[in-house]
Amino acid sequence: MVMHSSPFAAKLGSYIDLSEPELLVLESLHARRKCYPAGRDLVLQGQPEQPAYILAEGWVCSYRLLAGGGRQIVDFQIPGDFLGLRSVLSRTAGQSVEPLTKVQASLINPQDLMDVFARNPRLGAAVLWAASRDDAMVVEHLVGIGRRNALERTAHLLLELGARLTLVGLGTKAGYDCPLSQYVLADALGLSAVHVNRVLRELREEGLCTFRNGRVDINDFDGLVQLADFDHDYLDHDGPLYQGVQAPRFAA
Amino acid sequence: MVMHSSPFAAKLGSYIDLSEPELLVLESLHARRKCYPAGRDLVLQGQPEQPAYILAEGWVCSYRLLAGGGRQIVDFQIPGDFLGLRSVLSRTAGQSVEPLTKVQASLINPQDLMDVFARNPRLGAAVLWAASRDDAMVVEHLVGIGRRNALERTAHLLLELGARLTLVGLGTKAGYDCPLSQYVLADALGLSAVHVNRVLRELREEGLCTFRNGRVDINDFDGLVQLADFDHDYLDHDGPLYQGVQAPRFAA
DNA sequence: CCGGAAAACTGACAGAGATCAGTGAATCGG
């Protein structure tokens, strides 16, 4: 793997080899990079004409609010991830997007994005793949909440975050920095904060992993994987389709 | 709304006005229509090169299997819906697709599909919108399983199915035919079949809706909507984006 | 460095839903 200037390039670069010009194009998307404080939503559920961003630094979550006052976090975004890509396509945002830490993000002009894709089909394919990986993660969360118990589900989330962070150079098999509070974790896992606390304690006592002071230490990777029934495939299987994009079909 | 020859055309036609030629193109996609028995998977999770279909008749579910033997149904597909569209993009199928009844479906050649989109951008946009609606439904299921109790969740699913069936002319506000068993419902709702039974009884006793002998009768639509916190928006908001597809931006 | 606020943590108790172990009702292929 090449040294990458941005997590976004690192992420795409881990699936297709990026040429010098392509790296420059990706860099150009970061032109309007700005800093945003934690807690103030970047995208608002139900609002039209919401912006899209590429996240350069910090953590973000996308969530849905319910009438009863509860919220369900659908996914977390980490550096290199798109924010609100869906709302570019479907006009109205289905979810809100909130920074969980101070973040740096680049505002994306939809038209610029389309132009980039038109001129660099491989990048378009890579982003499309990334979007479809995001969908796969949502499905995985659905499966987890529907069919895994609290312990398995929590282990699964911690592993998933670890895998994603490792991809952009922000984590290893041994652990990663994680700014999520137990309340936030609870909103993502469909649990109460109290129970998240109990579950984290159990993971610690079982010698599987330790989540403390903003740091996740994975003590027994294989044990965790087994407990969570964690299947790495949904995160990094084939990568984007090249046929018809990189080269015409008959050339294969 | 015009009289439509297929549920697929009915679905797309409810969001963009379809011209005569466009209707013919949609019809041509149904060329390889075939019948498939209940229970034999059409798409297999984890397998590469899986086919895609447009469902013409019958009910289908897409699901994920877990190591423990449980399964989580991610979504149901009804006539007019795409099957395995995602696997066309990402090479490997993330979910299996199983017919719940005898079905009729049209096998789709990915290349044909791309050609159709290239020549009929409005149809491409409409299908893209439909795909994004599918994603919104998955998110809605996630929110439901994470934050709604069994009664609300079940009510929500029954309402969602009703709305979708109504769109393609297979249901009304008053009810619809529904071939789902309580076991299947349980796999979709993240509940046990026993509890689904109890929940359905309660919905019946509360005078909200009656699910019996393959028929859902909605007795108190507004009551159900309120109980489920059902927000129709995620199913039928704006429809696809026209800008940049139907006409260049400056023409607006 | 200090005080206040947020986050982490804990025990006691309650409740939603799972599991177990069945009995009736419907459906269907032969």
Add this chain to the structure above:
DNA sequence: CCGATTCACTGATCTCTGTCAGTTTTCCGG
């Protein structure tokens, strides 16, 4: 049309997770 299989349905019990009501620890701005 009949036996078998699937599906619908029920009560009793158990357990996982939520709720309540705190205390302690950590963090952060002034």
